[in-house]
Amino acid sequence: MSFDGNADLSIIRVVADTEADTPIANDLAIQLGLHLDEAKSTGDDIWRLLVSSEQRTLIRPDGAKMNIDFTQGKAALRQAQPSKDQSLVRALGLHKLTEAQRHATHVIDATAGLGQDGWIIACQGCKTTLLEQSALVASMLQHAIQYAARQPALASIANKVEVINVRSQDYFTQSDSRIRPNIIYLDPMFPSKKKQAKVKKGMQFLQALLPETDNDRLLEHALDTATSRVVVKRPSGADVIAGTEHWRGQLTTVETDATRFDIYHTARQSPG
Numbered sequence: 001m002s003f004d005g006n007a008d009l010s011i012i013r014v015v016a017d018t019e020a021d022t023p024i025a026n027d028l029a030i031q032l033g034l035h036l037d038e039a040k041s042t043g044d045d046i047w048r049l050l051v052s053s054e055q056r057t058l059i060r061p062d063g064a065k066m067n068i069d070f071t072q073g074k075a076a077l078r079q080a081q082p083s084k085d086q087s088l089v090r091a092l093g094l095h096k097l098t099e100a101q102r103h104a105t106h107v108i109d110a111t112a113g114l115g116q117d118g119w120i121i122a123c124q125g126c127k128t129t130l131l132e133q134s135a136l137v138a139s140m141l142q143h144a145i146q147y148a149a150r151q152p153a154l155a156s157i158a159n160k161v162e163v164i165n166v167r168s169q170d171y172f173t174q175s176d177s178r179i180r181p182n183i184i185y186l187d188p189m190f191p192s193k194k195k196q197a198k199v200k201k202g203m204q205f206l207q208a209l210l211p212e213t214d215n216d217r218l219l220e221h222a223l224d225t226a227t228s229r230v231v232v233k234r235p236s237g238a239d240v241i242a243g244t245e246h247w248r249g250q251l252t253t254v255e256t257d258a259t260r261f262d263i264y265h266t267a268r269q270s271p272g
């Protein structure tokens, strides 16, 4: 049985899309500690990770599919969207910066998931580090970034992104590799299961495969590390996340209909 964080991934088999894809599928299966299946059969309780040179596609037992692809749909058009129209960009304070300042800004997305928010950040020109505790999700994300880097129109964005498979608390506390980014972004929470109908497909996949996360002290470590701000995404109306009770600095919010971003301003005021 193989574990990814606390998740039991023994229900997932890796499958090569074509015979030519077998070597990469085999390597990935070894890397993730999963079994390689020869057949693409469905109709059982098994999830499959279909591997081709272009895509990593997760297939649920009911046949529903999910992949990460920044070259299609909204993600591919992000760089053209005005920054002031994007609530995440406003919460991160990037809309107020010049292009040169954004390029000099380092953002760590410490709960990367499917990288949708991380990609929005990278499209602003920031150096973007994506931390993801699940080896499976991190490998899908890494592949999607590498694939985007092969598209001339997206290469300059993708090349600003680094994906690291790590529990963020461990990353922030490893003193020898301690990096102080300007901004840390956290979106640790899955949407409530009660609102399942509204949850997007990608998030349903993560919710089904990944365990409740132990995010003990995540906010505290982030607050100690970011030089400018920590931004936490919350559902509208939800409480602030655990760890906020110790915070004595400035806390502001940016709100949309469904989402609230809590902004902890960590920049030290220079003495009077």
Ligand SMILES: C[S@@+](CC[C@H](N)C(=O)[O-])C[C@H]1O[C@@H](n2cnc3c(N)ncnc32)[C@H](O)[C@@H]1O
Residues within 6 Å of the ligand: 110, 111, 112, 113, 114, 115, 116, 117, 118, 131, 132, 133, 134, 137, 166, 167, 168, 169, 187, 188, 189, 190, 191, 206, 210, 213, 214, 215, 218
């Ligand atoms: C709600 S999803 C994030 C979705 C993401 N904002 C996006 O746009 O796709 C939360 C993700 O954070 C990861 N995660 C949660 N806590 C973490 C931690 N302490 N360290 C690293 N990754 C974490 C989970 O494995 C999951 O993939």
